[in-house]
Amino acid sequence: MSGTRRRWAIDLRPLATPSYRRMWIGTAFSNYGYQFTAVAVPVEMFALTGxxxxxxxxxxxxxxxxxxxxxxGGALADAMDRRRLLVIGSVVMWLGTLGFFVQSLAGWASPWLLLVFTAVQSCAFAVTNPTRSAIIPRLVPANLVPAANTLSFTTGEAAVVLGPLTVGVILATFNQSIALPIAYGADALLFTVGLWSTLRLPPIPPAAQAARAGLRSVVEGFRYLAGAPVLLLSFAIDIIAMTIAMPRALFPEMADERFGGGAAVGFLFSAIAIGSVLGGLTSGWIGRVRRQGLALVGAVVAWGVLVGLAGFAHSLWLMVVVLALAGAADLVSAVFRHSILLVYAPDQMRGRLQGVMTVVVAGGPRLGDLRAGGTAALWGAGAAFSVGGFAAAGLAIALALVFPALTRYRSADPQVEPDPRPAAAPEPISSGP
Known part of the structure; x- marks a missing residue:
């Protein structure tokens, strides 16, 4: 049983590192709270505009x-203390959440305000996300980076499950004028735990050879990326998956038209994350995969096909199940994509490359929202769902065939047997004030 658990159960060894454990706990709370806002904003926008x-x-x-x-933000993460930068970005994110709370409480009912506060939060996220990701290899050894990424993604997806379900219950229990302030207020409250965990991190100064933040530093990051076809292709395939197949913007309309509204929107927003959590909990095998590029391509193809099939579902529970399977595939692709980047890139480049990754990973779904909303206006929500999913799968296969460097990539580090001792940081971290 011990051997079976080690092969399949999620790897918890990174939690033996106190700094990583604190960041993991705080991020879990803040992610859970953020999902309240992530669901409430599109619901409010659809209610205001239809x-x-x-x-x-x-x-x-x-x-x-x-x-x-x-x-x-990625350039800053390579040029200044990453803990300090993470604190500054977190405060700005919290202020954006308070903006949503105030406008809902005051009943201003302006779609333009929703766009403005979304932009404020996006500015903060663009700084904090690459910074937080670049910190991980400074806290755990290289052989535990895939496990640390899996833990972070799994708990993040667990928040995406629980948050929308909780908001669905709130929306079904209260009228919208009460439910929305509750959702935004809960996000602001839970985010304070994440801010606390950030303040408890040790100082994480830049590498000795780090470049100054600025345009030249950003250009250097792109030059490095241009000479790394494996990283370029991993970014490209994620753009395909998220821009063309992401169905998130269709959830309010699908819930209203197919499933009668109410708590259905919470289940739809949670469905993909449910699969990601289940995939993460059975992810012990991920650390043993050497053909990480091929596994990444396979996971993206599976994601696209499953999203396409979900568009045909007229039963809420069937759509939830199919989207959950798609979420499991998405978890696998995300872990391999981030692990390839964090192990492949040197520390002095990780912030800038994580900045590019943030633009790709977070920007792709935003373009996907526009793609989904625009095609739904032309063809209807169901067609927008299915066409996007199948098109993404086909393009991912074509990319892998035309540019085979990604499918040929193997992880540089051989499988390391579990070490019963607590993981130690691979690089010294300043203990100064």
């Missing part, structure tokens, strides 16, 4: 700051 296209515009409001601050 159009999925406006819900899709939320993606554009988030994308523009991501393009600017994602790259700059």
């Amino acid at each position: 159009k999925s296209l406006w819900v899709g515009l939320l993606g554009i409001a988030a994308l523009v700051p991501l393009l600017v601050f994602g790259l700059w």
